[in-house]
Amino acid sequence: MTSFNYYMPSRILFGKGKLDELINYLPGKKALIVTSSGPSMKKYGYLGRVEELLNKAGVSYVIFDKILPNPIKRHITEGAALAKENNCDFVIGLGGGSSIDASKSIAVMTANPGDYWDYVGGGSGKGLPVPNAPLPIVAITTTAGTGTEADPWTVVTKEETNEKIGFGYDGTFPTLSIVDPDLMMSVPAHLTAYQGFDALFHATEGYIANIATPVSDMYALKSIELIGKYLAAAVNDGSNEEARSMVALANTLSGFVESTSSCTSEHSLEHALSAYHHDLPHGAGLIMISKEYYTFFAEKGTQKMVDMAKALGYQDAKEPMDFVKALVSLQELCHVAELKMSDYGIDKDDFTKYAENARHTMGGLFNFDPSPMSTEDAAGILARSYQ
Numbered sequence: 605m606t607s608f609n610y611y612m613p614s615r616i617l618f619g620k621g622k623l624d625e626l627i628n629y630l631p632g633k634k635a636l637i638v639t640s641s642g643p644s645m646k647k648y649g650y651l652g653r654v655e656e657l658l659n660k661a662g663v664s665y666v667i668f669d670k671i672l673p674n675p676i677k678r679h680i681t682e683g684a685a686l687a688k689e690n691n692c693d694f695v696i697g698l699g700g701g702s703s704i705d706a707s708k709s710i711a712v713m714t715a716n717p718g719d720y721w722d723y724v725g726g727g728s729g730k731g732l733p734v735p736n737a738p739l740p741i742v743a744i745t746t747t748a749g750t751g752t753e754a755d756p757w758t759v760v761t762k763e764e765t766n767e768k769i770g771f772g773y774d775g776t777f778p779t780l781s782i783v784d785p786d787l788m789m790s791v792p793a794h795l796t797a798y799q800g801f802d803a804l805f806h807a808t809e810g811y812i813a814n815i816a817t818p819v820s821d822m823y824a825l826k827s828i829e830l831i832g833k834y835l836a837a838a839v840n841d842g843s844n845e846e847a848r849s850m851v852a853l854a855n856t857l858s859g860f861v862e863s864t865s866s867c868t869s870e871h872s873l874e875h876a877l878s879a880y881h882h883d884l885p886h887g888a889g890l891i892m893i894s895k896e897y898y899t900f901f902a903e904k905g906t907q908k909m910v911d912m913a914k915a916l917g918y919q920d921a922k923e924p925m926d927f928v929k930a931l932v933s934l935q936e937l938c939h940v941a942e943l944k945m946s947d948y949g950i951d952k953d954d955f956t957k958y959a960e961n962a963r964h965t966m967g968g969l970f971n972f973d974p975s976p977m978s979t980e981d982a983a984g985i986l987a988r989s990y991q
Contacts, residue, residue: 610864612754613777616753616754616856617784618783619785626661626744632663632694632740633662633664635664635694635695636695637667637669638703639669639671641671641672644699645746654698673700673882674882675705675706675709680710683710687714695714698744698746701749704750704753705750705752705757706758707741707743711741711776716738721762725771728762741778743781744787745855747795748803748852749855750802751858753781753859754859755859757770758776759771769875781856785845788852789845790842792842793839793939794939798888803827804854806861807825807857808828809867810866811825812868819864830854832930833917835851872962872965873959874890877958877986880961881949892991893986904974906924906974909924909928910924910927912927918930945990950990955983955990959986
């Protein structure tokens with residue numbers, strides 16, 4: 605008999621213009637705004653709009669704008685120290701998945717003693733229980749990629765040991781999430797593609813995972829369908845409001861998938877790559893390995909891949925490999941089929957090291973694969989993906 609648990613406590617405001625409703629749901633009187641080290645939040649006025657709304661609501665704030673595309677532990681420590689120093693009582697993550705992920709981790713460490721890695725499970729983390737509730741988290745996403753606005757997960761790299769590990773629990777769900785496609789119109793084409801495929805793989809991994817449920821399957825197939833229909837349009841015409849909105853919806857749905865199922869070893873493998881190569885965008889790394897990753901399972905006859913192929917737009921799909929064909933076709937339409945590991949300094953002699961790192965840091969995700977994958981299998985997938 606089917607059984608599952610479903611807990612998704614975040615209030616989600618989705619749609620054009622929803623940022624303006626921020627002032628109706630603020631959970632405190634002083635915010636730490638966590639955002640990226642890049643210029644886009646200021647350049648496109650997103651930070652200014654949030655500041656204006658906070659000022660209007662009489663809420664004070666300080667800004668922590670050091671977050672890298674792959675967040676690092678040192679910045680979690682610095683951000684938490686700033687929040688404590690200024691007596692902040694909630695955290696706003698403004699930007700892409702990295703800023704929102706970092707805001708979750710900072711919210712934990714502002715309210716708790718010790719080192720962040722004390723609470724992280726996997727790798728060299730101690731996996732201790734978190735004694736105190738994190739500060740409330742407000743997620744304002746300006747990208748459609750990670751689904752982090754609709755799940756409790758945060759991914760941070762311990763730079764000294766090249767460990768990139770996911771962490772999260774009920775307390776790290778955002779209190780409030782705002783998904784306003786107006787904030788995504790400025791994302792460049794290549795990043796739109798990287799982020800869209802990240803969302804896709806959250807859905808596909810959650811669908812084939814051996815702990816998938818009817819609820820997660822429902823969200824996953826709809827997310828895959830929307831990405832198949834709209835991602836290329838968003839990539840090729842960033843001003844297409846309908847495409848932007850539908851990809852944003854697919855992304856949020858993929859966050860629901862992560863809250864009700866799980867990622868699989870595809871994410872473990874990519875995290876190992878970007879743990880060593882911090883300039884590698886997460887979505888790009890996933891794209892690079894995806895053809896060989898899904899071929900591995902297709903060759904084992906994973907029937908759910910036929911469902912995913914149909915959802916992605918290949919209506920006549922009959923074989924698991926049809927999903928791989930549909931996936932590659934979408935990558936070609938989005939101009940990302942030829943991404944090269946070598947462009948990011950990834951050494952083809954290190955694939956066993958990366959596979960072992962994936963097992964060491966996020967080995968738990970291998971347990972959710974639809975069929976067993978050994979370290980040798982994982983290294984082989986990386987090797988066959990190399991360009």
